[in-house]
Amino acid sequence: MHTFTHRHKIFISATIILFLAVILYWPTITLPAIYDTLLHIRITKGLNWLTVWLPTEAFGFYRPLTFVPLLAIHTLFGNYPSWLLHGLNVVQHGLNGFLLVLLCWRLWRRVWPSVLTGLFFVLFPFSYQAVAVYGHNVHPTTTGILLAGLHAYLNALRHSAERRHLWWVITGMLFVLGLLSHESAILFGAFAALVHWHEDGRFPSLRQLFHSWRMPWFYFLVAGGFYAIGYQFLPISRAPQATLTGGGIWVSLLYLLQAATYPLTWFGRFVPPDWDFVVVLGATAVTLLLTILLAYRLPKVRWPLLLGWGWWLLSAPLITLPLPPDYLLHGPRLLYLGSVGIAIAWGIILAPVTPPKPASLTMLWRVLAASLVVTSSWFFVRARLNDYIRLTAPVRTITAVLQEQPPADGVVLVNLPQWLDAFDPTYRVGKTFVAMLGNYLFAEELVAENTTAPHPTQAIVLPDLLANTPYGYAPHHQTPPERLWETTEAKRWHVILTRYTPETPEGVYTGWLERETAVLTPLANFGPLQLLSASAQLCQNAIQLTLDWQSTLTPPPITTSIFVQLFSTDGQLLAQADGPPLSLRPDLLPPTPWQIHDIRQFPPDATAAYILVGVYDFATGERYPATTIDKIELQDNAWRIPITPCSP
DSSP: OOOOOHHHHHHHHHHHHHHHHHHHHGGGGGOOSOTHHHHHHHHHTTOOTTGGGSOOTTTSSOOGGGTHHHHHHHHHHSSOOHHHHHHHHHHHHHHHHHHHHHHHHHHHOOHHHHHHHHHHHHTOGGGHHHHHOGGGTHHHHHHHHHHHHHHHHHHHHHSOHHHHHHHHHHHHHHHHHHHHHOGGGGGHHHHHHHHHHHHHTSOOOHHHHHTGGGSHHHHHHHHHHHHHHHHTTSSOOOOOOOOSSTTHHHHHHHHHHHHHTHHHHGGGGGSOGGGHHHHHHHHHHHHHHHHHHHHHHOGGGHHHHHHHHHHHHHHHHHHHSSSOHHHHHTOGGGGTTTHHHHHHHHHHHHSOSSOOOTTSHHHHHHHHHHHHHHHHHHHHHHHHHHHHHHHTHHHHHHHHHHTTSOTTOEEEEESOEEEEEOOOOSSOSSOOOEESOOTTOOHHHHHHHHHTSOOOEEEEOOGGGOOOOSSEEEEOOOSOGGGTTOOOSOSEEEEEEEEEOSSOEEEEEEEEEEEOOSOOOOSEEETTEEEEEEEEEEOSSOEEEEEEEEESSSSOOTTEEEEEEEEETTSOEEEEOOBSGGGSOGGGSOOTTEEEEEEEEEOOOTTEEEEEEEEEETTTOOBOOEEETTOOBOGGGOEEEEEEEOOO
16 A cells, blocks of 8 residues: 655645646637737748748747747648647646646655745736737746756756766757747756755855856856857847836836735735835835845755745846836736746745744744735736637637638728736736737738638728727727728628727627629618618527618718617617618728628517618718608608518
């Protein structure tokens, strides 16, 4: 009968943390391909299994392992399934937590601090951007390779001479893979030095430091230095460099300190906004005090604390010095690698390697503090993931509309959101927004990669249809509205409008335009518009009205609008859905022979009996005269449409 040892406990705990990370980020599985994922797919399409290992000028970085998984996925599936891409990110994040827990256990041989470190890592608030968007996969990938490399490094130190060579080879291979994933892997030698000193339990003397060339970590450090120098000569473009003048660098420093002390800066949500500077510096002072006191009272925690804060201090300059402050403040994903050190440090502070007595007040406040960090981080990350779901709601409408349409059909995206920023006072230094498209991305890519077929695509912004909301947002502007119908590449254009409600952006399919050559007999004339056909059906989820129009003027008056009124069996007005055809300005509508297929919906109502439809001038409120094709005047200048049961 096997004994249930600490080794079993730590393995089970690490596995639980892996699954916890998967559960936390599981909502991302349903997200479409967005943001940098689209850019990486675009670049991958120009690569093959040979050129993927060469510098890519269009990318601006040398990171071959960014594109290798995409090439493999396309080879296997023929496209880039978003569920698979996001699933890889989520699983990698969980595996990184697993590797970190085991690494801490191997160094400390204490279950509780190791588990708490893993928890803090997978729940780190600023990691949401790196995990939710596959285009940021480079951060989980590089971190995972570095953690695996440190495990191999430890094995090489601890194994006998005959097996040590094998582990040094494995460590070297992982080091190279790290460099091919992200340039931050040059830090591996420094991380290995921290682990090596932790393993020895003592800091090297000046003489030993002078003879560091005898230490294996030194060679990784030198190799990383040579790689950093050689990287500067690769034929790739360069990102704009940050300046050290002005206050930008100090804002970046404040942002990094906020992240490093996040269990304390979380309380900044309860103070006025102009106290942000005081909150961050106060949290930093308290963190330093806790670290110093703990290291002074418990000598065994000095090396774990040095490993944690040393990891963070090594990672921070790599994202502070080469990047503009604005880029850093909008990129919480950049904190992913450094979050390993932050998790280790806070895991030690709240659960020291040498614990107090189980029943003591010290243990009680540590348990309460750890619980607060875990729960607050969980809800913060979930809120950001919900923002991603809200932001991408129009993409789900696009997918539903186009999945049954031929590739020749075009789509007009009106006020498609580019990013969304729901104000959250939790961490006020920096931006905790979510993005769907950047200025370097195109709506065509968004449509093509999420409908598995390219469609002619136009993205326009109509300011009159935008609304004031409790959250911030920006629409994606790509095609000038006045050029909307100059193209002839599609005979049918589907129109999808994003409405910004107080709760969320929502995609609404307002209908489609179709170029017809056959002349149809209209049902009625309404001044600048002719009604060609009309139907209304009561289905389970909605009452759907479909109206086919044709313009008689080129263009119709800009104040032309349609009134749509829903009535009950006893003649009571139940609801209205007024607005121009397709919710577009009439002057944007193309002339005959284009036909306008307008779709409007009402909530289901069993008492609904008929709908009245007509055309009016919304500036004056006057209705246009309505007549049948036989020139018989319609009562109230409206066409009556009975509501029928939904067709099977």
